[in-house]
Amino acid sequence: DGGITQSPKYLFRKEGQNVTLSCEQNLNHDAMYWYRQDPGQGLRLIYYSQIVNDFQKGDIAEGYSVSREKKESFPLTVTSAQKNPTAFYLCASSTGTQMIGELFFGEGSRLTVL
Amino acid sequence: QKEVEQDPGPLSVPEGAIVSLNCTYSNSAFQYFMWYRQYSRKGPELLMYTYSSGNKEDGRFTAQVDKSSKYISLFIRDSQPSDSATYLCAIPAPATNKLIFGTGTLLAVQP
Numbered sequence: 001d002g003g004i005t006q007s008p009k010y011l012f013r014k015e016g017q018n019v020t021l022s023c024e025q026n027l028n029h030d031a032m033y034w035y036r037q038d039p040g041q042g043l044r045l046i047y048y049s050q051i052v053n054d055f056q057k058g059d060i061a062e063g064y065s066v067s068r069e070k071k072e073s074f075p076l077t078v079t080s081a082q083k084n085p086t087a088f089y090l091c092a093s094s095t096g097t098q099m100i101g102e103l104f105f106g107e108g109s110r111l112t113v114l
Numbered sequence: 115q116k117e118v119e120q121d122p123g124p125l126s127v128p129e130g131a132i133v134s135l136n137c138t139y140s141n142s143a144f145q146y147f148m149w150y151r152q153y154s155r156k157g158p159e160l161l162m163y164t165y166s167s168g169n170k171e172d173g174r175f176t177a178q179v180d181k182s183s184k185y186i187s188l189f190i191r192d193s194q195p196s197d198s199a200t201y202l203c204a205i206p207a208p209a210t211n212k213l214i215f216g217t218g219t220l221l222a223v224q225p
Contacts, residue, residue: 105158
């Protein structure tokens with residue numbers, strides 16, 4: 001079955017540690033996205049990539065980094081510079097045509113900083 | 115002013131009720147309008163997609179767009195407990211590959 005796989009589902013981290021969230025898709029989509037979801041704030045875009053080896057900052061990129069070395073993979077690193085990293089992180093993909101179409105989401109990764 | 119605003123809820127209704135979920139937006143250039151449904155601890159999934167003004171029906175769900183008021187609505191008829199979820203409106207930002215999401219409305223349908 002085609003889809004988006006995020007791992008881990010739950011992650012605990014101590015303050016000052018970097019952590020990397022995995023996102024893999026087998027939908028052959030060009031575009032991939034990372035969103036952060038907090039209660040009462042909806043989905044906020046962290047980074048997105050429309051093509052391999054290229055990515056752009058979203059609305060809240062500070063304290064995060066990404067890479068896009070392969071079409072199917074778009075890992076997100078939450079660095080120690082992120083002031084409030086506890087959140088639900090969602091990865092998504094789309095076909096990547098000029099006008100965004102349907103986003104396909106993974107099941108999310110919940111990060112808790114202790 | 116946020117580009118997309120959504121009634122935050124939460125909303126609790128009895129089974130069988132008609133539910134109305136609403137968003138407003140500020141940019142008159144917006145043309146496409148989406149509704150996503152998100153079950154607890156899951157990723158959102160696209161529920162309906164409409165273009166420009168008017169209504170679109172899909173089973174018990176109707177999406178309505180009023181471009182003159184910059185107002186979009188999702189109606190759920192004969193609501194079921196399985197409809198309990200967070201509903202997010204989403205609008206593609208013109209000339210970009212980005213979606214602007216509302217904050218979501220949490221709906222609980224009581225059996």
